[in-house]
Amino acid sequence: MKPQTIPALAECLAAADQTRALVIGENCYGDLPGLLQKQYGRDTVYMAADGSTWKAAGEKAKKILEEAGIRVAGVHIFPAEPRLHAEYYNIKTLIEAISSVKDHERLVPVAAGAGTVNDLLKRAAFELKLPYLCLPTAASVDGYTAFGASILMDGFKQTIPCTAPLALAADTAVLAEAPAYLSSSGFGDLASKIIAGSDWILADEAGRLGAPDAHAINETAWNMTQPGLMDYLRRSVNAAKGDRDAVNALFEALAITGFSMQHMKNSRPVSGSEHLFSHVWEMEDLSVNGVPVTHGHKVTIGTLAATAFTEIFFESPDGPPPPPKDYRRPLSGEREAEASAAFAGSRAQEGVVKTVAEKLMDEKTVQAINGRFRGSWKEIREKILAQILPYGKLKEMLLSAGCPVTPGEICLTRERVIATARRAQMIRSKYSILDLAWDMGSFDAVIKKMEASGVYLR
DSSP states (O other), X not given: OOOOOOOOHHHHHHHHSSOOEEEEETTGGGGHHHHIIIIIOOOEEEEEEEHHHIIIIIHHHHHHHHHTTOEEEEEXXXXXXXXXXXXXXXXXXXXXXXXXXXXXXGOEEEEEESHHHHHHHHHHHHHTTOOOEEEEOSSOOSGGGOSSEXXXXXXXXXXXXXXXXXXXXXXXXXXXXXXXXXXXXXXXHHHTHHHHHHHHHHHHHHHTTTOXXXXXXXXXXXXXXXXXXHHHHHHHTTGGGTOHHHHHHHHHHHHHHHHHHHHHTSSTTTOSHHHHHHHHHHHTTOEETTEEOOHHHHHHHHHHHHHHHHHHHTOOTTOSOOOOTTOOOOOHHHHHHHHHHHXXXXXXXXXXXXXXXXXXXXXXXXXXXHHHHXXXXXXXXXXXXXXXXXXXXXXXXXXXXXXXXXXXXXXXOHHHHHHHHHHHTTSOOSOOHHHHHHHTTOHHHHHHHHHHOSSTTO
């Protein structure tokens, strides 16, 4: 694979294959009637928002549509408080509401909101077999343009299949006026692509030797996300301060990374071990003063934790931290018992036990992975250290962007973050640094070094 300059937004849109149009600009809602006619061939919509996003975008969009002769067949507004959850029961609510409209098969669902509203309507529209339209209200997530929706189901935060929007209209004035915490959340989500890239490099290596769900590097998706990432982070660091150019750069970068997921039909290009930390905390409904922590802020701390884990694992030029002398790889039943105990009392317990059983590789494959990584340690180590941003620089950048950089800022303790690594390794089959350390017997040694560090997660 030869990294290239990141393709232009139009090229990424063309490679995405589900979204046909993306309109970005101040007061661009005037284009909505034309978008509906050209891309959907329909003149009836059903709108969904929450109390805040309705005021930010929904009301204005509804007025423009109605003045152009577009029928708004219904509106569902979720309460602004308490903050909306990406729970499956909210999808059912939307399905029932849209289905109650006469001739609903001929309307276009419209999501006017941030990540949660978009994910809920995206899946509802998918189940109703309707193409939908997205009006993003904050540069807060990469999910607007992504294939799939991040939904809490059966105790798991998981990406469930559904088609991306056929078209999006992003009013830059609306994005710039979003609360600062949403823009910093988007920045944290964008920064997570750094460690997602290093995990993909490791997965590509392990996948050649039989590791499950490792996913070989897809050159198109990689070149959408990685080559221009650091430049986009530099340009968008002031997004939370309301800098319009920074907000525009942040939204564009997040849209592009979402398109890479459309191209791949999974989240591998943009999500690695850092998101696994976040998913564990989402399953636990992590909140500050009763308010759920945003996805991007959980991912921010997960990115710092995953970076620390990666740096420690690749610290020595001679190989990973050695396992203890009495180390023995757990047998299948022992591993399932570990997972059961780690998730005791959680709705996800049964699913996690099943996952660890499915991802437990045979001894031959594990030895092949060990041989490959130990035999090519210098080469692989250089690739990973060139991909990641050193922990200190990462923390400094996130701090400048208004992101949380210590566990206490999102109601976690340092000990809890470090302990989450063990649970994060269990919940997905997506191969990452956590799996590699576990397969090489180094997991506990890395954790001990993280605990003893005077730098990491402080």
